[in-house]
Amino acid sequence: MNIGKVARLLSGSRAGFQSLEHIDAADDFFSGIFSSDQGADQIKNQLVTKIYDGVVIEPNPFAHVLMSMSAGPFLMSRQVGTGFAFVVVSGADTASSNFPLSPFFPVVIQRALFYSAAVRYKPSQILAGQRLSVNVNPRESDLAQSSTSRIEGFARELGFAPENVFVVKADKNAVASIDRLRRGEDLSSIFAASALLLLIAEIFVSRMKTI
Structure with a gap:
């Protein structure tokens, strides 16, 4: 799955960590989690997340950034077929970040599993050179x-x-x-x-x- 390229490694320490800077709270992924009248600062205060190490990814146009830190995206999604794929730039262990200890962590995992398994019907994408069959005259199928x-x-x-x-x-x-x-x-x-x-x-x- 192409979602971007790795720009550099994020190797911090307990003192030099990254924090979440932006959350796309208006996205359907976070629907019902945050109150509509909450501001960005209030949401960030609820998610005191410290990221110690991971990777910094430069997202491509197909990627959608759901959560980002000052160095780059933290949680990204991309539509693949009829479902979605998600990428977290840090490991799911306390040595990489304190995100797994956050009460928000199981909600993100549950939503990611739901959206990954969900089937969304959409028009098929035709690629150049792909063979396809078309009935120009509907009566041909009779x-x-x-x-x-x-x-x-x-x-x-x-x-x-x-x-x-x-x-x-x-x-x-x-x-x-x-x-x-x-x-x-x-x-x-x-x-x-x-x-x-x-x-x-x-x-x-x-x-x-x-x-």
């Missing part, structure tokens, strides 16, 4: 507009054997016709009628013998 011979010929071009190609009219009996093609003809009624005729013949013959 097989009723084509003749049976053309459909069978197209099926042969795709490699289907002629005996395995069946054209069924899309009427109210289409489901029954497809089921009949899959399962074959139901011969139970024929066998039942034959058994009944044999029974009648047997009765008739037995009566003839008694006479």
Whole structure:
């Protein structure tokens, strides 16, 4: 995932640490966490975060900075497919920052997991050189507009054997016709009628013998 490039390592100490300078509280990621009437300073005061070491990343245009420190972004996101990916520039241990000790930490993790797994439907992105199929005329997808011979010929071009190609009219009996093609003809009624005729013949013959 390309979200930017590493500019330098952030190697501080307990005395020389980085603090959170900005939080995009208006983003949906933080919805319901901060009060709408809170200012940036009030939000920062709630998150007394000290970052001792990590990496400084120069984000590219695809990255969205959710939280930043004076040296650069601290928490970034990028849309990948139908979900999101998140990057934190510092380790999730107390040697790197005190962020894991913050009550805000589990909320961020929960939101990141939720947004990573969430599916958002959007128009597909077409890349240059990518193959795609388009029906310029919507009627082209209506097989009723084509003749049976053309459909069978197209099926042969795709490699289907002629005996395995069946054209069924899309009427109210289409489901029954497809089921009949899959399962074959139901011969139970024929066998039942034959058994009944044999029974009648047997009765008739037995009566003839008694006479």
